[in-house]
Structures are given as C-alpha cells and as structure tokens.
Amino acid sequence: MNGPLFRHSVRMQRVKLIVVSTALAIWGFLLPVIYAKFGSQVRAVFDTGLFPAEFAEFGGGDLFSLAGSVAFGLIHPIAIILTSVFSVGYAASAVAGERQRGTLEVALSRPVSRRVFYLTLLVANFCFVAINVGSLLAGSVAGSAFAGVIDQLQLRNVPLLWLNAILLFGSFAAVGLAASVSFDRLPPALGVTLGYVVLMYFLDVLGSLWPDARFLQPYSLFHYLQAKSVLTGTFAAFDAAILTGVIAAAMGWALYVFPRRDLGAPG
C-alpha cells in the first residue's frame, strides 16, 4: 500500500465519487418510499395474475416488502450503472487508461513496485465501491425512516448486506483491475470488464424471469448477493466465499501478470 498513490487516487476521483454516491443515496432513499406508498397496490396488481409470478421478484427483489425493495434497489439497472462507474469504469481505466495517456510511466519511474501499485489501486477501488454501496444503503435506511417503515427493517443486518454488496461489486472491480493491468489501452480493458458484468447480469435476470433458464443463475455473480435474504437474517457464508474466491482469482492473475509484463512506450 502506497500512501501518496492512494491519496492521489482519491483526489482524482473525489468529485465523481461524491456525485455517484449522492445519486445512489437518492436512489436508495426512493425505494422504501415507493414501497411504503405503492407496495400494496403493486402487490394487488401482481395478485391479479396479469403478470407472470417471476416478474414479481426481479433479481431477488420486490416492492411488496421493505427488505425486498432494498434488494430491488441494489439489483436494479440504475444501481448497477451507477456502481459501475467505479467497479467497471475506474477499475478498467486505473492502469490501462494511465498507460494509454502516458502518465503511468512517470508514476512507475518512482520507487513503487508494480505489485504495490496494483494493490494500492485495488484498495482505493474497494473503498470507492464501499462508499457507493454504503451511500445506497444509507439512503435506503433514511428513506425507510422518512416513510415511517423503519421498524420493518432489521438494521443489524444492514452491515452484512453492505459487506455482501461490497464483495459483489468488489469482485467486478477486481476483474476490471485485472483486465486493466493486462492491456496497454483502455478500450479492450473496458470492453472485457463491461462485457463480463453485462453477461453476469443477463444470466441472473434471465434466470429470475424465465424458469427454464434458472440453472444459469449460479453462473452469475449477482446470484451471490441475495439481498432480501441477508436483510431478513440469512447471510449465506457460501455466497461470500464464492465472491471472495473470484476476487482472489482476479488478484492472483493481476499479481502474476502485471509485474512480469513489458511496458513499452505509450502508443
């Protein structure tokens, strides 16, 4: 871990971090309010059988319970896009982007090993993800209080959900950073990371909406964030272990590849 590099990373991202975290907090705030206001009506609509039952539990979330609405907020495309600013965008550009711009060369001419450089960026990325997810959940708690339904939320489980969500989005960040250290230019690193996250999301959503495709869900990392279950008191250590395993594998790749690869002159 390199202090100056970490501080530099935070300084370079601080405005983006504030904007994204604020947006996530607002998004997180809205879901419990929508649940409190329209939850029973939405349930009534689904009870008519107008929509397939699978639609009622999109990605493991729903709008009929507070826990479900918080889970829905976490898995909704808006949250995915916002968290992807750091778990995909920052991760993919952290090394490949600097390399493409030529700024990596100046930084790496200092006495910083590539392993320390990578690990510092990974820690910074996890911090950004943690702040993002924390903002969303803080918004949800605030929204629940605002809507007068906070008593339905088991607050002691929120930190567990925070941890589980950090592991999920952190795993995307780890994959993104592994791609970033593997390429000399940003587009391939970004393409690989974005493609990976979109594929994961597609598998999970497809499995949740189409019963015949349910077997695909375990192949998606989103499957290992069962937010509603965690909030209602069922934290699956296995899910955390899977996500930790993916992070460890991505780190192993990056720590093996980055110190060994040639860094030619920026194109």
Add this chain to the structure above:
Amino acid sequence: MHAITTTGLTKHYGPIRALDALDITVREGEIFGFLGPNGAGKSTTIRLLLGFLRPTSGEGRVLGLDSVLDSVAIRARIGYLPGGVALYDSLTGEEILDYLGELSGRPPVRRAELCDRLELSPQTLRRLVRDYSRGMRQKIGIVQALQHEPELAILDEPSEGLDPLMQRAFYDILDVLKNEGRTIFFSSHVLSEVERVCDRVAIVRRGRLVAVEEIAALLARRMRKVDMRLAGTPPRLEDVPGVLNITIADGRLTCQVEGDIRPFLAAIVDAPIVDLTIEPAHLEDAFLELYKEADR
C-alpha cells in the same frame, strides 16, 4: 563503480530486434549522450534499464544494481524524464510536483532552484496543466525528474519543446549537476545539443551500437568542408594528409579536411586565394560518417 553498464543487452519483439547486444558503460559523474534517430532503440534501452521491459538476453546494471531484480531500488536513486512526458491535465503543476515528489520518497530539495532557472513562477505552478503549453509541460517534466537530487538522471529528449532561451537555461542546469559530480544519461536525436552538453556519446542505429566515443575524439575525426575561390593555379592538395574529395572547376576548389588542419593550411599558404570558407565541422557529419561505416 560505473553508473550504468549493459552487457549484451538485447530486446526482441518476435522477429523485430528493438535492441541487439548493446554493450555500453556510463561512468559516474559524466554526461553521457545516447544518440540515434527515432526507432534506433534509445527508449527501449532506457525502459530496459528502468525495469519497464524485460531483456530477451543480456543484462543491465544501474548504480551497481540489476535492472530486473532491483528495479525498485534503482528507481529510488534516479530521476527520469520520459520522452514526450505526459502529465495529469486536471492537476496544477504544483500538485503534480508534490505528488511525484511524495512518490519518490525524497524531499524536493531542488525544486525552487529548478523552477527559478526554468522561469516557472508560483503563479504558473498554480495553474492547471491542461492550460500549459508544450514547453511548460516539458519544464515540469524536467523539474519532476531532478527536484529530489537523484544520483543519476535519465533524460529522454529533454529539450524537446523548449525555446532556445530555455534550452540554454536547461544546459546551465546540466552544467551545475555535472559540476556536482552527478551522472546524466542524455538520450537525444539532436546532435548539436549532444555536442554542447555531453562528455561521451554512444550512437545507436536499428538497435545496434554503432560507436561509443568521447565527443572531442568524435569531433577530431570530423570532416571540415572547404570552399575556396582562386585567381590562378590551384594548390596541389592530393598528397596532403587528411584532405579528401577534391574538386576543381571554374576557379573554385572544394574539398574536405579531416583531423589536423595544419598540413592543409601549410599547403595553401601561397595559393592565389580570393575567398576562403572553412565550414566548421559538426557532430552531424561525424555521425553520418559513422552511419555510413555501419552500413558498409
């Protein structure tokens, strides 16, 4: 101890030989020019020395340390200016110097002096780099490479983008560093500045070392171009040592003179010369001569 030693340093990218068995030694306290056209292998050599690239074969040692195994320790003791230095556009010059100074782990004891010499005022340093001209970016690049008083400075095309006044200020900085006994590895394709600042020069072409010479020795081998107008019989120069390529036409004699000029001057002392021009020899000519030899 030598500041830099390379032994058979080679870098191949598949069939492309970016650098082929480079053997050079840079002495401590000298300004060592590393000369060659674009694509000759200069930047590849520097990147190998800094540990950015792994050699295909051979080894490089910097300040006695192995360029692959000890690259972090090497980078703690050097200053590096990359060719066409890239900086963070969203930071001010001062923020960049602070950040890179912190990463170096050594206090920027020389920053004020360098900024003063390169006319980087505090107001300029407080502006965003995106508003800087190319020359100002290069100045920041020079300061970041030297502000922490490195034992060895590796400078890749350092005067690129500097106006003539600033080039002179930069050469003065190099003189100061040299007088302090610091070593400078000076990569350039600008012959005149290598001639101006360096003690010795290595010339590379197509990844191969063409020559390593003292600048003075290289210049002594140079060809001077002589052009004289005559009012009568031309002097006999065929047997004068060092005189080559004699042509006589329409009362005009041109030739080239290599090495000691005194035999030539003695031979023309009684000639009916109306006008005489002896073009000073440039490193460029010696450089081109070496390239021709390498091609043969």
